[in-house]
Amino acid sequence: MKKALVIYNPVAGKKKILNTKTTIERILKKSGYEHDFFETLPVEKQPLEQFANKKYDRIIVSGGDGTVAEVTSFLIHNKIKTPLVIIPQGSANILAVSLHLPLTPGMALKRGLKSEGKALDAMKINNKRYGMIATGLGYDTMIMAETPRYLKRKIGFFAYIWTVIKTILYYHSHPYKLTIDGKRVMLMAKTIMTFNILPLGHLKITKPFIGTPISPRDGLLNIFALNPKPVRNVLGFRKMVQIFQGKKISIKTKKSRRYQIDGNVFKGKTVTIEVLPKAIYIAY
Numbered sequence: 001m002k003k004a005l006v007i008y009n010p011v012a013g014k015k016k017i018l019n020t021k022t023t024i025e026r027i028l029k030k031s032g033y034e035h036d037f038f039e040t041l042p043v044e045k046q047p048l049e050q051f052a053n054k055k056y057d058r059i060i061v062s063g064g065d066g067t068v069a070e071v072t073s074f075l076i077h078n079k080i081k082t083p084l085v086i087i088p089q090g091s092a093n094i095l096a097v098s099l100h101l102p103l104t105p106g107m108a109l110k111r112g113l114k115s116e117g118k119a120l121d122a123m124k125i126n127n128k129r130y131g132m133i134a135t136g137l138g139y140d141t142m143i144m145a146e147t148p149r150y151l152k153r154k155i156g157f158f159a160y161i162w163t164v165i166k167t168i169l170y171y172h173s174h175p176y177k178l179t180i181d182g183k184r185v186m187l188m189a190k191t192i193m194t195f196n197i198l199p200l201g202h203l204k205i206t207k208p209f210i211g212t213p214i215s216p217r218d219g220l221l222n223i224f225a226l227n228p229k230p231v232r233n234v235l236g237f238r239k240m241v242q243i244f245q246g247k248k249i250s251i252k253t254k255k256s257r258r259y260q261i262d263g264n265v266f267k268g269k270t271v272t273i274e275v276l277p278k279a280i281y282i283a284y
Contacts, residue, residue, distance in 0.1 A: 002057040004028060004035040004085075007048070007071055009063030011040075012089040020062055020089065020105045027109050033058070040067060048074040056082050058113060058283065062105065064090020069262040073130040076122050076279045083117025083283040085109060091152040091159065094133050094263075098199045098216075099284045117281030120216045123196050123261075124274045131196065131261040132216070132280070135273050137251055138191030139171045139226070141260040173227055176253060180223065180246035187242060189225040194249055194273050196221060212245065219277045220245050249273040 006024055028035050036054075040046055040063065048071070059082050061071040068086055072095075075084060087108045088096035102108045123131040134140075143163050151159040176192055178185040197216040214222050223244040251259075251271045259271050 002031075002033045003055075004033045004058040004060055005051055005054070005056045006035050006037045007040065007046075007059070007061045007063070007067070008037065009040045009067040009089065012063040012067060020087065023105050024060065024062060024087070024109060027106060027113070031110075031113050033113070035060075046070055046074075049078075052078045052080070058083055058085050060085040060087065060109065060112065062087040062089055064088075065092055065094055065263050066090070068095055069132070069264060072122070072132050072280055076130045076276065081117075081281050083112075083115075083281045085112025085283050087112075092263075094199060095197070098133065098197045099282065101284055112283040115283040117283045118217075119278035120280055120282055121196055121219060122276045122279035123194070123221065124276050125261055126268070126270075126272055129261055129266075130276075130279075133197055133262045134193050134195045135259065135261050135271060136191060136193040137176070137253065137257055137259045137271060138174065138189060139167075140191045140193055141258045141265060142167065142171060144260045144263050145258055145265045174253065174257070176225070176251055178223070178225075178244070179250040179252075180244050181248055185242075185244070187225055187227065189227045189242075192223065192225045192251055194221050194223050194251075196275070198222070217278075219275060220247060221249060221273060221275050223249060247275050 008021060059075070061068055061084065072084065086096050086101055087105050088101060088103050093103060096103065102111060123135060125131055125135055143160055146167070147159050147163045151162065171190060173188045173190045176187055176189055178187065195214050198214040223246065225242040226240065253269055256267055256269045258265050258267050
């Protein structure tokens with residue numbers, strides 16, 4: 001019989017009508033899986049290392065972006081190639097949306113059990129942290145840090161939009177020193193974001209805005225430096241954004257500033273980002 005590890009956040013999605021835990025157990029049983037069940041704890045770091053040397057056919061995470069980020073970091077750090085199944089239960093579910101996963105628990109789990117694991121790139125940040133989606137400094141980090149958790153639970157992704165509405169006119173550009181694969185660039189920017197994957201980034205309609213489509217399977221990272229111009233230039237989006245690609249990126253600031261990795265906020269003067277090709281397997 002096949003075996004799965006279920007990492008379940010009981011807080012995420014608690015307002016959902018259906019009981020996600022019951023749904024997971026029912027589908028696993030019907031699909032011929034036995035499982036270990038781990039319920040996340042109200043602690044800063046989950047004790048996942050206990051599972052590092054155990055063998056599973058699937059690892060299933062049910063939770064929001066924070067829970068998913070911690071599980072993917074655990075898998076990447078321990079070089080675990082077991083396919084990951086994501087059951088999105090958060091306010092934004094950015095990774096799930098980026099991979100076009102179903103947003104209902106039952107459908108997401110069924111697809112993950114049927115699909116083969118696909119190798120995806122990841123990011124290693126400051127030689128000690130990992131990310132799947134994006135690392136940012138500047139305005140995007142302020143949005144992540146200043147959006148209240150209670151508001152995210154209440155209105156979901158619209159909580160971030162509310163923060164943007166309140167702050168967009170008051171956040172100024174700052175000087176940054178970029179080094180991309182050894183080449184240095186000095187610039188002023190309101191925010192600098194390095195993407196490994198981007199929702200809708202693969203669609204042709206986005207090409208005029210982001211240039212080359214962003215893929216988590218090409219061994220490259222995509223850097224966007226946003227330096228807003230007056231409203232009259234709003235149609236010239238590419239003029240407002242400087243776009244770069246590379247494998248190793250360093251971003252330096254004069255003062256220690258907050259930066260975010262997949263929505264988790266940290267602080268420092270220097271952020272180094274390196275692509276890790278085919279670092280994780282996700283079933284989707």
